[in-house]
Amino acid sequence: MKKRPSNPFAHAFRGLQAAYLSERNVKIHLAAAALSVALGVWLELSMYEWLWISLSIALVFLSELLNTAMEALVDMVSPTYHPLARKAKDTAAAAVLVAAAFSLLVGGIIFIPKFWSIFAL
Template sequence: MSNNQHKKKNSFSYAISGIIEVTKTQWNFRFHLFAIIAVIISGCYFKVSTSEWLALTGVIGLVLVAEAINTALEYLVDLVSPEWNELAGKVKDISAGAVLISALIAAITGLLIFIPKTGLL
């Protein structure tokens, strides 16, 4: 195996390790994974269109990426500032806020797609 192939293999391993870490340590990430399962089941049941699947996939990805970045920022802040620091707290609050924004966008997207299919509107 060439040095370049070895580096690519290692970078993929590190990425998988990161996904495992965030899944094992972050309750909110696991919650979103269960929500994804519910969305997939609902999407199959209601036979959502290709464009609706695209929208759902996009917002699902947005939420998972936001959660992962939030976790990485929390770890970094804890490393740099192990004791309480107002600015460190703001960094954590802002990154958590980004997750909330992405989750709200995902929820609105889901409601716009699924509510009409239920006959409630």
């Protein structure tokens, strides 16, 4: 029986779908990303500001996807509680926290001065 060639894009999109459907935080990060993009369009960000916003969004999604993969893998190999499984999950979650904090910092540096100039009395 001849094996059909694998479609890596199909696997990748299936992974995105699985993360979106199973992880509440993916939806929260997606909403935050959409809000950031909408604000960026409204505030007419510069090319470099878009670069920082885009990198921040990508970093958060990358860390969230890796966290989701790590959780699934740990659950598979350690279905019962184990301190090392807990450590792996907590560390992966910490990576998401660091990425989200970085994104908030970048967003604050870019958006706060723009809002200040618009709404200052």
